[in-house]
Amino acid sequence: MSIPRTRPRPAAPGLPAAADPIHQRIVATVDSIPRGRVASYGQVALEAGLPRRARLVGRVLSSLPQGSKLAWHRVVNAAGLISTSGAVAREQRRRLRAEGVPVDVRGRVDLAEHGWRP
DNA sequence: TATATGACGACGA
C-alpha cells in the first residue's frame, strides 16, 4: 500500500486564525487574567493546556485585530519585562499603570507582587 | 526545500 505523500495541513487554510480552537483557548486564558494582575507567556500557555508553547501565545497576541477587547497588556515575559516594543510597549505600560500595576523605568513588573496566581 | 525570525523560556557558566 502506498502511503499518500500528503502532509497534514493546518485545519482550514484560509479561515481566520481566530477560528482555530488552539487560538481560542489562548484567548480564553488571557481573558481570565484578573484586572490588576499579570501573567507570563509561558504561564498562559500552560494554563491553556499548551505547555512549552509560550511563543505561540506571543504570536497569537501579536496578531490580534485592532480594537480587540482582550486584555493583552496583562501578559509579559517570564522576567516580568514588557516584551513588546515601540508604541505598543508604551500603550502596554500605560494600560498596566492605569489599572494599578506598577511598571518600573525598565518596563518591568514585579511578578512576586502582581503575578497572576490561578 | 532550507534558513531566518520572533510580543518566549529553561538552564548552565
Place this chain on the structure above:
DNA sequence: ATCGTCGCCATAT
C-alpha cells in the same frame, strides 16, 4: 544579575 545556548514551532523569505 547577565550572557550564551538550546528547545520550541508557525511564518516569512
